[in-house]
Amino acid sequence: MIGFIGCGNMGSAMVEGIITGRLRKSVEIIVYDHDISRTESLKERFGLKVAADPLSLLRESSEVFLSVKPQEMGGLLQTIKPLLRPEHLLITVAAGLNISFYEKYLGKEQSVVRLMPNTPCLVGEGMIVVCSNKNVESWQEQLIIKLLKPLGKVIVLEEKHFDAVTALSGSGPAYIFLVIESLADGAVEMGLSRDVALMLASQTVFGAAKMCLDSGENPSILKNRITSPAGTTSAALMALEEGAVRSLFAKAVAAATHRSKEMGSNMDLNGN
Ligand SMILES: NC(=O)c1ccc[n+]([C@@H]2O[C@H](COP(=O)([O-])OP(=O)(O)OC[C@H]3O[C@@H](n4cnc5c(N)ncnc54)[C@H](OP(=O)(O)O)[C@@H]3O)[C@@H](O)[C@H]2O)c1
Structure with a gap:
């Protein structure tokens, strides 16, 4: 049992x-x-x-x-x-x-x-x-x-990878909720209703993740495939690069990894 x-x-x-x-x-x-x-x-x-x-x-x-x-x-x-x-x-x-x-x-x-x-x-x-x-x-x-x-x-x-795992898949859903919320905020600003914007953003994240998993292809290849010269996706990606979004996500995972290490090494049997 x-x-x-x-x-x-x-x-x-x-x-x-x-x-x-x-x-x-x-x-x-x-x-x-x-x-x-x-x-x-x-x-x-x-x-x-x-x-x-x-x-x-x-x-x-x-x-x-x-x-x-x-x-x-x-x-x-x-x-x-x-x-x-x-x-x-x-x-x-x-x-x-x-x-x-x-x-x-x-x-x-x-x-x-x-x-x-x-x-x-x-x-x-x-x-x-x-x-x-x-x-x-x-x-x-x-x-x-x-x-x-x-x-x-x-x-x-x-186990030596568990702090990074905690930082990526353990805490990760929170980062993605923030991404979904932010994408929906942008679409609301452009006139979509909040409900529709959230549904579009959530399904887009879900579908993109499924494509990565199902195809096994590198996400940069999948990204490049839908980025036509001088197109809408390219304009959006340039805006994201200006905000250094790539390094921000990498820094977020590094910060969570360090925090997890710190918490693990400080914890005694009373959980303090
Ligand atoms: N939630 C997540 O996303 C997540 C992700 C990864 C890992 N975890 C881990 O999962 C663990 C549980 O998290 P959770 O969110 O499920 O916590 P939770 O909702 O607070 O559930 C813990 C339950 O255990 C009971 N409990 C505490 N001490 C007990 C004891 N000595 N004997 C019997 N029952 C006891 C608590 O009762 P009382 O409230 O009455 O004390 C509560 O009902 C945590 O260690 C967390 O680190 C959680």
Whole structure:
């Protein structure tokens, strides 16, 4: 059985994705959260088992997702530490907490998988990056990847890349929301209604992203293909270059990477 401790935004999204995914008939899930309304809602929607406390959840499950805020993780680890058995695989989604954080507290023999998901997991189009410590067997990592597939794309990367991953796909939806908002603002200024402008901007971002993914072509080639000499796209691109938008986005990712590094190295077991 698969356990979930913490059923807020990310925990619920993962539970829902796993249940509505292909594996639903073969996977049993048990959930626990401080906030009973969250687990009751999952029980009502999906008929899941709700644990009365972490002990009963750990007794019944071998793969346990920890989906609480980073500052709540230390307290949760203190609670579960005496209840863990060697076969427990912990899967954490907490941003900024390195695997060494868990090993320091639970011991180097604890099996830990770290995930960096993003909010589009809520609509099945998320990006999830996975890394594991040396105790995790390849079949266990594959099982987690298979479970998460319905939430979006899943790839494995070394943990040394996780600050950049956090900065790009973790925080990235916020940058794209800003792009959508700004494009719509421009179109509203040109006379389109806000609703229409937002729909056009959102679908354009979605379609362009899908073209990149489906074709596998470099975005600069796709861009050049629709940029005719002295045309409208060229005029717009010149305006964007004047605003140094390219280097601004690159700087944004670099700033978020540095911040993620800083947060990770400063976090103690109390999440401070
Ligand atoms: N949301 C995102 O976009 C995103 C993206 C990447 C990673 N993450 C990571 O996902 C994790 C969860 O984020 P979230 O947005 O889902 O947070 P959230 O909505 O606040 O959910 C966390 C839930 O866990 C419960 N909880 C806290 N401590 C607990 C404990 N000891 N035992 C049982 N339940 C406990 C909380 O209950 P109370 O509120 O009653 O304490 C809350 O219901 C975070 O670590 C975050 O870094 C989130």
